[in-house]
Structure formats: C-alpha cells, structure tokens
Amino acid sequence: MICEECGITIADTARFCRACGMPVLDALEQPLPPQEDALCAHCGQTLPAGARFCGKCGTAAPPAVYCFACGRRITPDSAFCSICGAKQTVSPGEEA
Numbered sequence: 001m002i003c004e005e006c007g008i009t010i011a012d013t014a015r016f017c018r019a020c021g022m023p024v025l026d027a028l029e030q031p032l033p034p035q036e037d038a039l040c041a042h043c044g045q046t047l048p049a050g051a052r053f054c055g056k057c058g059t060a061a062p063p064a065v066y067c068f069a070c071g072r073r074i075t076p077d078s079a080f081c082s083i084c085g086a087k088q089t090v091s092p093g094e095e096a
C-alpha cells in the first residue's frame, strides 16, 4: 500500500510508515497475526518469551529476533521478515 503522508510504498502489514512514521490507518483496523511461540529445536517444547533455555531438556534457546519494521518475532537467521518482508539488516550474533 501507499503511505498517505509521504507516498512511499510500504508493506501491506506495516502499521507505521517506515519513512515518515505515520500510522497506517487501514492497518490499524486489522488485528496483528498471532505471535508465534518459540519452540525448542531439540524437543519441540514451547518456550516462553525470553526463555534462554528449554525448560524440558535444557537446550539453549536461540535469542529472540524481532523484525525492525513490524516487530514480529522472526527466526534469527532469516534475512527477510516472514510477515512483512522487510530486509533485516542486523545479522545474528552481533547482539552483545
């Protein structure tokens, strides 16, 4: 869709224009897709938000990575957001 304020093309699922920050009114009417739970890569146990280790098997959980554009959780190694398609500029592992 097009930002009414500055006219750039933004993702249909975006709630704010990435250029000027204007809230996208159409999107505000739409509920966000449900947040995906993180799953343990080892046993498949659902991990609570912010968990660093699986409560069932103790496997270290991957750090949560969120799309800078839409704020949804994405897989740490994905180059593009699976929800809004924004290219992720922060590479995994850079987090201190």
Ligand SMILES: [Zn+2]
Pocket (backbone or CB within 6 Å): 003, 004, 005, 006, 007, 008, 017, 018, 019, 020, 021, 022
């Ligand atoms: Zn704009």
Ligand SMILES: [Zn+2]
Pocket (backbone or CB within 6 Å): 040, 041, 042, 043, 044, 045, 054, 055, 056, 057, 058, 059
């Ligand atoms: Zn586990």
Ligand SMILES: [Zn+2]
Pocket (backbone or CB within 6 Å): 067, 068, 069, 070, 071, 072, 081, 082, 083, 084, 085, 086
């Ligand atoms: Zn996104």
